[in-house]
Amino acid sequence: ELKVEQNPLFLSMQEGKNYTIYCNYSTTSDRLYWYRQDPGKSLESLFVLLSNGAVKQEGRLMASLDTKARLSTLHITAAVHDLSATYFCAVAPYGGATNKLIFGTGTLLAVQP
Amino acid sequence: ETGVTQSPTHLIKTRGQQVTLRCSSQSGHNTVSWYQQALGQGPQFIFQYYREEENGRGNFPPRFSGLQFPNYSSELNVNALELDDSALYLCASSLGGAGEAFFGQGTRLTVV
Numbered sequence: 001e002l003k004v005e006q007n008p009l010f011l012s013m014q015e016g017k018n019y020t021i022y023c024n025y026s027t028t029s030d031r032l033y034w035y036r037q038d039p040g041k042s043l044e045s046l047f048v049l050l051s052n053g054a055v056k057q058e059g060r061l062m063a064s065l066d067t068k069a070r071l072s073t074l075h076i077t078a079a080v081h082d083l084s085a086t087y088f089c090a091v092a093p094y095g096g097a098t099n100k101l102i103f104g105t106g107t108l109l110a111v112q113p
Numbered sequence: 114e115t116g117v118t119q120s121p122t123h124l125i126k127t128r129g130q131q132v133t134l135r136c137s138s139q140s141g142h143n144t145v146s147w148y149q150q151a152l153g154q155g156p157q158f159i160f161q162y163y164r165e166e167e168n169g170r171g172n173f174p175p176r177f178s179g180l181q182f183p184n185y186s187s188e189l190n191v192n193a194l195e196l197d198d199s200a201l202y203l204c205a206s207s208l209g210g211a212g213e214a215f216f217g218q219g220t221r222l223t224v225v
Contacts, residue, residue: 004155031211042203043156043216088155092211100146100169101214103155 006104023072023089031092117217136204145187
């Protein structure tokens, strides 16, 4: 059974600092997603990673995927308060024909001024 | 292009009652997936509908059921509500079963 773990669960950062969120998954997958969720809101798609070594960047966020290590990272550069939210990674089982995404527990990011 | 819309946004029901939640998929999408997100947790897959047929189901009891209509909109029905069914219910649409999922704003269900 596919399991997804994220760490840390909670991250308090100062503005301007860098940090990385880690997402480990237990079995082979061919699709990994990163989402952002603001309190009481829905999920906003950030990145879709489809192949080993994939790296995508948007603003202060950069995501990468290592399928051999079954690890994805979300790197935050020079954090700003607007990045405060909960971040989820989600993994689709390899070869699956559905969007039965398995989500991690989420990382609550709080950026302090 | 319209996004994924869900209704209602909030709902309060009594234990034992039945509830129907609705989802309109994004224009051009033919697949709808439903997720349950309890407070402080990640979303959990309930089931997916593709071309009006159930196409995959998570670990949810049969009292969770669904429908998809010819216009690809969908309903989630929950019978015999329990307190633990209180959660944010998210609908996601995609083009094909494995296409990228785009989520609606969710329905917050509270069971008292």
